[in-house]
Amino acid sequence: MTEIINYTHIIVGLDLSEDCPPVIQRAAAIARACNAKLTLAHVLEPLAFAYGGDMPVDLSGVQEQQVQKAEADLAQLAKTTNYPIMQQHVLVGQPAAELHYLAEQESADLIVVGSHGRKGFALLLGSTPNSVLHGATCDVLAVLVKKQTGEA
Template sequence: MSESISYRHIIVGVDLSEDCPTVIQRAAGIASACRAKLTLAYVLEPIAFAYGGDMPVDLSGVQEQQVHKANAELAQLAKTTNYPIQQQHVLVGQPAAELHYLAEQESADLIVVGSHGRKGFALLLGSTPNSVLHGATCDVLAVLVRKQTEES
């Protein structure tokens, strides 16, 4: 007896790159087929992590500006699909951990992320889709996005 798979809440983890509309469209197609709730999430790494944690400078204002800018970019990305995006989150932390936490808090049953299909040494160094996959308590879909070459 086969069991039908239907998702109720899909979180799309985006990186604000030019590939995001492709990933969002793929997730929106799945959400439409399942009549699922669709949420966008972007995770901003804390400035202390990005620039080294030993700086004796208050960077909270810079972090707030980054969050504000990311919220504006996320709102623009939400317009790249006709499917209704019910929630948008800008989170600060480690991408995989924050997406796992958000998925648990929101009872999401699918996380969709973009992947550039890294192989070999680049994959060994780690990638967000790989990190999201490991430790997730729900399904994870990595949408393969390829960079266009100048010859294409």
């Protein structure tokens, strides 16, 4: 007999791209079906990592500006669904590790992320959805995001 999973708290990991609304909609549909809490999260990589950590410049102000912009962008994305968003988090760190930590802290039982379905060399290098999958202590759903090929 197959056990039916009833998720109680879903975290949606977003990259703040134009591909996010379909990912949110899929997560909201699952949340609605399960009557689950829905949380949105975005992870910024620390500027020290992005610039190699060798710059003798205080980047804390720039990082704070990035966090504020990400918070505003996340709030806008939250409006793309009529399902209630319980929480919105902007975290700084390595995306997979931060999503794993947030899921554990919030007792989430599903992490939803978007995936562009990379193949070949790009897949070998790894991607955020692949990184989230490995090491997660809960289910992970990668929503395939299809690129628009132009208008007819």
